[in-house]
Amino acid sequence: MLPDLAGLRGGAAILPELVLTGTVFAVLVLDLALRRSARRGRVLLLVTCLGLAAAATAIAGVSAGAQPLFYGMLVADGFALFVKGVVIAAAVVGAILAALSPEIRRDQLGEYLILLVCLTLGMCLLAGARNLLMLYLALELVSLPSYILAGFRHGDRRSSEAALKYVVFGAAASGLMLFGFSLLYGLAGTLDLPGIGAAVVARGLQGGLDAQLLVVVAVLLSLAGFAYKVAAVPFHMWCPDVYEGAPTPFVAFLSVAPKAAGFAALLRFFLSGFGAPLGFPAPGEFPWPFVLGVLAMATMTVGNLAAITQDNVKRLLAYSSIAHAGYLLMAVAVGSPLAIRGVLLYLPIYLLMNMGAFLVVMAVHDATGSETVDGFRGLGARAPYLAVVMAVFLFSLTGIPPLAGFIGKFFLFAAALQTKSMFFYAVAVVGVVNSVISLYYYARIVRACFLEKPADAQAPVRVGSPAAALLGALAVPTLVLGIWWGPLLGVVEKALLLPR
Amino acid sequence: MEGFLFYLGGAMMLLGGVAMVASRSAVSAACWLVLSFLGSAALFAALQAPFLAVLQILVYAGAIMVLFLFVIMMLEGPVMPAEAGRPKFWIPAGALVPAAIILVATARWVPGAGLPGFPGDLPPGFGQPVRVAQLLLGEYLLAFELISIVLVVAIIGALALGSNERTLPWK
Numbered sequence: 001m002l003p004d005l006a007g008l009r010g011g012a013a014i015l016p017e018l019v020l021t022g023t024v025f026a027v028l029v030l031d032l033a034l035r036r037s038a039r040r041g042r043v044l045l046l047v048t049c050l051g052l053a054a055a056a057t058a059i060a061g062v063s064a065g066a067q068p069l070f071y072g073m074l075v076a077d078g079f080a081l082f083v084k085g086v087v088i089a090a091a092v093v094g095a096i097l098a099a100l101s102p103e104i105r106r107d108q109l110g111e112y113l114i115l116l117v118c119l120t121l122g123m124c125l126l127a128g129a130r131n132l133l134m135l136y137l138a139l140e141l142v143s144l145p146s147y148i149l150a151g152f153r154h155g156d157r158r159s160s161e162a163a164l165k166y167v168v169f170g171a172a173a174s175g176l177m178l179f180g181f182s183l184l185y186g187l188a189g190t191l192d193l194p195g196i197g198a199a200v201v202a203r204g205l206q207g208g209l210d211a212q213l214l215v216v217v218a219v220l221l222s223l224a225g226f227a228y229k230v231a232a233v234p235f236h237m238w239c240p241d242v243y244e245g246a247p248t249p250f251v252a253f254l255s256v257a258p259k260a261a262g263f264a265a266l267l268r269f270f271l272s273g274f275g276a277p278l279g280f281p282a283p284g285e286f287p288w289p290f291v292l293g294v295l296a297m298a299t300m301t302v303g304n305l306a307a308i309t310q311d312n313v314k315r316l317l318a319y320s321s322i323a324h325a326g327y328l329l330m331a332v333a334v335g336s337p338l339a340i341r342g343v344l345l346y347l348p349i350y351l352l353m354n355m356g357a358f359l360v361v362m363a364v365h366d367a368t369g370s371e372t373v374d375g376f377r378g379l380g381a382r383a384p385y386l387a388v389v390m391a392v393f394l395f396s397l398t399g400i401p402p403l404a405g406f407i408g409k410f411f412l413f414a415a416a417l418q419t420k421s422m423f424f425y426a427v428a429v430v431g432v433v434n435s436v437i438s439l440y441y442y443a444r445i446v447r448a449c450f451l452e453k454p455a456d457a458q459a460p461v462r463v464g465s466p467a468a469a470l471l472g473a474l475a476v477p478t479l480v481l482g483i484w485w486g487p488l489l490g491v492v493e494k495a496l497l498l499p500r
Numbered sequence: 501m502e503g504f505l506f507y508l509g510g511a512m513m514l515l516g517g518v519a520m521v522a523s524r525s526a527v528s529a530a531c532w533l534v535l536s537f538l539g540s541a542a543l544f545a546a547l548q549a550p551f552l553a554v555l556q557i558l559v560y561a562g563a564i565m566v567l568f569l570f571v572i573m574m575l576e577g578p579v580m581p582a583e584a585g586r587p588k589f590w591i592p593a594g595a596l597v598p599a600a601i602i603l604v605a606t607a608r609w610v611p612g613a614g615l616p617g618f619p620g621d622l623p624p625g626f627g628q629p630v631r632v633a634q635l636l637l638g639e640y641l642l643a644f645e646l647i648s649i650v651l652v653v654a655i656i657g658a659l660a661l662g663s664n665e666r667t668l669p670w671k
Contacts, residue, residue, distance in 0.1 A: 024649075073640075115660070121649065140650060
């Protein structure tokens, strides 16, 4: 008796994932084969980048469609493909950063790149998961390499502490999430997200108070896992310590890619699991938009207020990334088509500006050994190029026109205002106030660059030409997208328009 | 009967897990892990999946743990020095145990404890090797393959973090 194999069709749709898996093993074998070669690092980087580029090409070739693949485990719709593209782009930048950074030992670059590609594979699967089992496994495939890469700075106590804290927090969050998933399975009898949505809606409306309470508890517990992955309050505590201790090239990647994949999974969990656009709840329903909106407000406020007092730039950017998770969470709470468009538009913009800012932090750290705001003093004179692009990235993170960050934030806030509900007006006002607060601490760094003199006579900070080129490649789109965002918006709309 | 097995297995897993983390020597940590595995086998048995229960004992508690212990003993597994003074977390942790027992024992009388769930009739052939194999190589094939990649990550990660102090022979 052979099982029905029809469900296994759809191998073409996971071609990007297969290419990534192939890249993992190619790098693994080459790392061993070239162990005595002087060019090992360069070859490994090249192979990794080629593999990632091939995966990106494969994404372009996948015909997007909403039909479930592999017995409903995955879906390759435009939304998932777009997020995969963002994640792979972040991985390319992350791989180059690792190769440029002295924090990653040369003989361990191969292992770093392998784990980075595995992480990318996990995020690609996370973006397309439509089954709780797949969702959990993909999340673990994202978490496990993250723990290891956070502890990659050898012999450094803070790096080891970062890895350990990350593991303990991560295990607690996955435990809570699994408990929530098991309750959902118990309620619905299926792991399939749309199936759960149908069962939960039916039971939540017909069942008594117990059933409703159980749904609420289950979804709140599941939310814990997502909140941890995107660093939202109250699961943000790991973030500053991990960012401070982990190697900077990895932090740059961590602050962007897992957040993007986490938001993709969160959106799919709520939209596909609990009915298309959430809207504002009907009476008798549990007010998810309200819960998520409150979480969004708390996340922005905590992130921005805590960032003000930070002296270490990596910690400061950690709190800033928490704040940005809050802005995105606001759009998830709204859940309208405009909000989803806003989230998708924000992800690549956030990639450009945040990875750029971390690249500058890395360059300054490598040249001066300092990670504090004071280390940026007089950077405008010592390295004008670095200082100018840093100002571009930071003002873009604040959301000042005409930079890309403004466009990203504009769509998020527009989505909140479009709901015409008092609650989301309040959330948007909190968001705007928070953006103003954020200007203060971003501008502190810019002030240190241009208006303060270095404490002692310091040599000019030199940047290698690869780093300078990469900075340019991140800074120019940050400028251009602020004025001419049409093409990117077109890609986003095309991704969302395709049959769902 | 199932309820009894569930609480027995759950208690074994909890005890094994806590003792594994708390023990100072790698060998006794591995032995506590065996207890935890036996507890999960009991849970599978309670769920009327005897095949999985037996596999759990044969593969995990048997083969994998023997390999584990063998490697630990061959490498003269590290024994961490005992901490000065008795660890203090045992007191609150110990207080939680009776609290949990009381909670579980009285939960039955909480109004509305008959929680809703999907009808629990087992499909024909549930838990039999043929059905497990069909699920593993059919419906859950992708997840099954994904786990192998997670294991690759774990191996590479162990090597990457473990090569901290000494250089590996092939480096």
